[in-house]
Amino acid sequence: AAMRALGVTLIEHGADFQEAREFAIQLAAERGAHMVPSFHPDLLRGVSTYWWEFLRAVPQMDVAYVPIGQGSGACSAIAAKLALGHGVRVVGVVSSHATTYADSLAAGRVVEAPVTTHLADGMACRVADAEALSIIAPHIDHIVQVSDAEVAAAMRAIFTDTHNVAEGAGAAALAAALQERGRLKGQIVGLALTGGNVDAPMFSGVLAG
Structure with missing residues (x-):
């Protein structure tokens, strides 16, 4: 609408x-229309500005969780980290129902994977972008896979605790951090709430649990 x-x-x-x-x-x-791609070097220049600001604001950040759809967010976080010489570990987050980036990183090449997520549509990528993969592979710390149930729980937590509305992909970083919370004690963790593009019927269903 x-x-x-x-x-x-x-x-x-x-x-x-x-x-x-x-x-x-x-x-x-x-x-004869102009296609605006989901991954492009010019897009990275824009997206990386918020990571630049985030990392400069929190120079002591230990780890940052970044959702991966087509890869612009993760590549931008890596670009900002390298430009600033920041020591943050960048952790990629994918849906466990859309694993092309996890599978591709493990295989060292692009691997197509089926998509069955009904909630994290911003991460519902079936084929990883080869250029994005080449940037992510040498610099990503590791990949966390989160289920739709974990994403829904993170969406509820964000709304309850901060009154922000997060779409599935937008809440994925928190879902991953919650999954790994046992290893994060004493660390400074950075999360990006990357979008609120969720319609009312879906969001009300998530809140209802």
């Missing part, structure tokens, strides 16, 4: 992000 209110022609297509992306590429070619 918010997008349509801004005059956007919204086309809903496909069962997951990858199908929608492939259709958008096809549509752009047919119509």
Whole structure:
């Protein structure tokens, strides 16, 4: 509704992000439209600014959890870390129902994986981006896989404790930190709430538990 209110022609297509992306590429070619990709070097320059600010504000941060969809967030966190010479460990977070980045990093090449997440659609990527993978692989500390149930619990916690509305991918970093909380005692942990794009019926269902 918010997008349509801004005059956007919204086309809903496909069962997951990858199908929608492939259709958008096809549509752009047919119509001579400009495709704005989910991963691009120019996008990284913008996204990395908030990580630059975050890491400069918290120079003592030990670990940062970053959700991975197409990889722009993780690559930007890595870029800011390297530019600042910051010692933070960057941990990638993927849905356990969309594991292409976890599988690809383990294999050392792009590995397609099925997508079955119904909640973390911002991480519902079926095929990892090869360029993003090449940036992430040498610098990521490790990958955490979070289930839809863990993501839902994190969404509820964020709303209850901070009154912020987080979409599934937006709450994934907290879900991962909660999963690993036993190893984080005494450490300064950074989390990015990366989006609030969740519709009312889904969010009310999450809050209802």
